[in-house]
Amino acid sequence: MFKILEVKMKYCWTFYIILLMIASTAYSATVFVDPNSQTSPAVGKTLSISIKAKEVSDFLGFQFELNFDKTAIKMISVEEGSFLKSEGVDTLPLLSTKSGKTVLLWETTADILTDVNNAGAVTFANLRISDKGVNGTGTLIAINFEVINAKESKIEIKNAFDDPKINPVLVNSNSVEIQCDLVGGTIAQPPVCVKGDVNNDGNIRANDAILALRISAELLIPDAQQFCAADMNNDGQVRANDAIAILRKVAGLGAPDRSLFVKDIVNVRLDDTYGVAGQSITVPLKIDGSNIVAGGDISITYDSSVLRVIDVSSNPDVLMAVNTNDLGIIKIAFAGPSDDKLADIKFNIISDNASSLTIKNLELYESNLSKIKAKKIDGFFSSYEMPAKETALLQNFPNPFNPETWIPYQLKSDSEVIIKIYSATGELVRELNLGHKPAGIYISQDRSAYWDGKDKFGIPVSSGVYFYTIKTKDFSAV
Template identity: 25%
Template sequence: MSCAPPYVAGRRNQEMRARTRLSLWAAGVAVFLLWSWAMLVAWSNSVAAFLVLGSVSDSVGVPLDGWTVTVANGSRWELVTETGVDGDPGVYQIFQLDFGSNNAASSGDVITVTFDGPEGETHSEERTLTEDDVTSASIEVSHQTSAEPPPPTVDAIEPLTAKQLGGETITVTGTNLEVGAVLVIGDIEVPLDVAGATDATAVLPALPVGPSGVVVRNPDDREGVFSGVLTIEPALAADISGDGVVNIQDLVTVALEFGESGADLTGDVNGDGVVNIVDIVTIARDFGLSVVVAAPALSPAGDARVVAAARTVVGSDAFALDLFLRDVSSGLDGVGGYDVELAFDPSQLRLVGMDEGDMFDDAGVVFRQTHTAAEAAAGTARLLAVPLTEMASSGEGDVGTLRFEVLGSWDRALRSLRIVRADIADRQARGLRSTLTPLVRDMRLTADGRTMAGQNYPNPFNPETWIPYQLTEDADVTVRIYSADGSVVRTLDLGRQPAGGYVGRDGAAYWDGSNETGEKVASGVYFYEFRAGSYSQVRRMVILK
C-alpha cells in the first residue's frame, strides 16, 4: 500500500476546506433570503412573485383543453394562457414576477380569473387574496362546466285533429317540458301552459288546413320533435282548399275527380268514398260561405282578364253586355271554371235575359249556376260554370251575355253597373289573378236612334283611348285625328261595318296615341272626325301626360 506524497495530501485538504467554506456561505445566503422573504411578507404583506394555477373540466371531470384563461390583478397586471398548453390536459399556470414597487400581489388584492370556452362559453371568478395566499405566493382557481339540460320530448298529443278556426285545447305529454315553452305548429308558435315536466296544454289559434309537424321548444331553444302530425280540418266541410271560403277552386277540385271512387279523394266532400253529384250539391249549397282564418293567401297560378263589351239596340232602351275571358297566362293547362258576379241598381236597370257562354261547349257535362230571380230583382247577376268531364284545353272564351233594359236615366243606370268579382281557377284547381276591364259608361248615344259618334273614353287620356259610335245602317267607317293646328295626325280606317252600336272596347274605334309613323304624340288638344258614309261629326279630346 502506497501513500500519497505530502504535497498531494496537503492540496486535497485545502480543496476540502474551500468546499466547506462555499457550502457554509450558500447555506448562509439561503437562510438570509428566507429570512428576507419572511421579513418582506411580514412587513408589507406583499410578494414579488405570484402563481395562479388550476384546471378546466366538464361536468363529469374530463379535462378540457383549448380554453382561454385570463388572470388579472386589478389594473396592475393581466396575463393570458390556455388550458393544456404545457402538455398537462386541462391545466393552466400563470406566474407573475415583479420586483418593482407594485410587487406581484398583496394581501387584499382582487384576482379575477376568466375562462372562455372555444364555443363561446364564459365563466369568471374573483378571489380576494388573504395573508395566507400571499405567504404561500399562490392560489388555485379551477372551473367545472355544468351539465347541459336534456332537450324536451313529445310523446303524445291529444287530440290529433282540430278545426281551422282555433279555440280548441290540446294536451301535450312528454319529458323535460319547461315553463315558458312554446308549441311550434308548422311555423306558428303557440304558448304552452306547462303543468309539470311531463304535461302541458295549449289553446290553438286559427291554423292553416292540412297536416302540420309539431315541435316543442323550451326557453333555452332546445327542441323536441313530435313523430306524428297535427291535422287541421276546414271549418267548412266544402272548403276543400282550406282558404276559408267555398269558391270556384273547391268546385273545380270536385270536378277533377268527378265519378272516381276510392279512399283519400280530395273531392269526396261527404267522405262516402265516391265523388258524385252529392259532393257537387254540397259545394253549391255552401258556395260563397266564408270564415276568418289565419291561412296565408294562396299565390295565384297565373293571370286572366275579364272583358265586358256592350252591344246596343239602336233606338231602344235596351243593351246586351257580353263577358269574355281573355289573356290567360301561358303555361297553364286551360281554365277549369269561372264565377263572375255583377251588381246594378234595380231601380235603374232590369235584367231581362241571360245567355250562357260557349267556353266549355266541348265538355260533355258542365255544372252551371246563375242568380236566382230574387237576386236579379235585388240587383245581382251571376255566371258560373265548371266542366265535369274531360274537354279540350280552353284558355279563353265567352263567359256569357246579360241583357238589360234601362228604366230611367242612362247615366245613372250605367254608373250603377259594375263587376263585383271574378273568381277563376285553372284545371288544377289553382286560383288565377283576374283583372276586370272597366265597364263602358258612355252608352247613352244608343237611345238616339241615329248614326253618330260618342265622346271618347277615357278623356283626358294617356296614351290610349276608345271612340264609341253607332250606325243606323251598314257603312264604311273612318276616324281621322287632327292636331290643334288642323294637321292630320292619324287616320283609322275601320272598313265596312254593319248597323249597330260599337261602344265597348272590343268594338269602339281605338287610338293608341301615336301618329302615322308610330311616334307618340305630345300632350294637348286634338280633334277626331267620325265619318260613316255621308255622315260626318267632329269631337274634341285631350291628351294629358
C-alpha cells in the first residue's frame, strides 16, 4: 500500500513524498539522536544534538517527528544536515509544527520556533532531488536547544503518522521504505557537587586546583562530578581561571568583588634558539609584566619532525599542569605567582632544519579573575647547519666586555672567514683568521669568533672603543 504526505507550499506548488509499504524489510538502518546521552548544561546554556541515519543504502528521503520535554529545553535554531546534500545535490528540507504550519527549513522564524516549543514536538521531512540515493552514515538535522530547567529529560524520534502500522521514516530511490530502528536520546540531570571539591573528599585544597589544571591541560578526563566541581564559573568548560577561583576559595577570599573585564596588557614570548641535531636546547617561556598574572592557559605548537619535547619545568611556587602527549603541541595550564620566566621548555633536536615556536590559545587572568590582554611573540628554532638567508656580521657579546668577547656571524655559503679588529684610530689591533667555514649560523659561544682582548703581540688592549670587520669570498662588512 502507499502513504502520500502532501505538503502545501506557499509558492503554490505541491511536494509529495511517496512511500511504498511492503511486508518484507528492504534494508536495515537506524535513525538516532547524537549524542545518545549527555548531561544538561546550566540554565541559559546551549545543548546541541544531531539526528543521524546510520548504515543506510540508496537513501533518498525521510520524515519523522521529534519530541522533547518543553519544560526542560526549548529549540533556538535548526539547520539541515549534509548527508542528503552530498555531491552537491539539491534537497527540499521541511519543518512542520503541531499547529499545521509547514515551511522550508531555512525559513524557520521565531514564530515557528514558538509553535514548536509550545508543543514540545516538530516534524522534519527532506527529499534528495535525484534518482540516486546516498549510502552509509550521516547527519539529517542539527538542532540547538537552550536549557530552561537543568533536569533529566528525553528526546524521542517517532513515526510522523498516527497509524502505528505505517512506518515511513526512510525511503530509497525506488520509493521503497527503508525499515529502521528509532533511537532517542537522554539528558541527565547535572550532578550535585560542591564547587571546588574536585576530588570529592569533603575538603577544598590546593590539590583540587591542581586537578582543575590537569583537566584544563587535557591530562585528566573528568567524570560528571569532577567537571561540575571544577567548573567554578559555570561556563561549561574548565580552564585556569577555575583553578584560580578554587585557590581563592582555599584562601577564604570568596568570589571577586568586581565584575570581570579585560584590562592591562602583557607580552608572552618565546626566544629564538639555535642548535644542531643530537643536542638539546632550552627555550624560556616568558611573561613581561608577570606581577599581575595569577594564572592562565597556553598552547605552543612546534614541528615535531625537527624538535621533540623532553621536559617542561617551572617555578616551584607555580601550580602547573603540562600535556606533551601529542606530538607538535604543548598544553600548559597554571595558577599561582610567577616571575618573568614562567617555564623552561627543553627540546631534543632531531633534525637539522627549522621550526616555528608558535603561541596558541593564550588566556591569562589576574587574581580577581579579570582577563588580561596578552600579546603573543612567537619564537623560532633553526639549526646551525642550515645556510643563513644572508651573510652577516652580528653584535658581539658581552658588550661592553672585560677581558674577552665573542663575535657572532652567519654565512649564506661556504667561505674562508677573516675577522679584523681595529682601534678607534683605525689601527689594526688583531686579525682572527677562522679558516674555511661551511654555510651556517655561528652565534653561540662555542661557534662564534673568540677574541681574548689581546692585540697581535699578545698584550691586553686598553679600555676603549674597538671596531671589527668580516671578510668572506663574496662579502665584507663592519
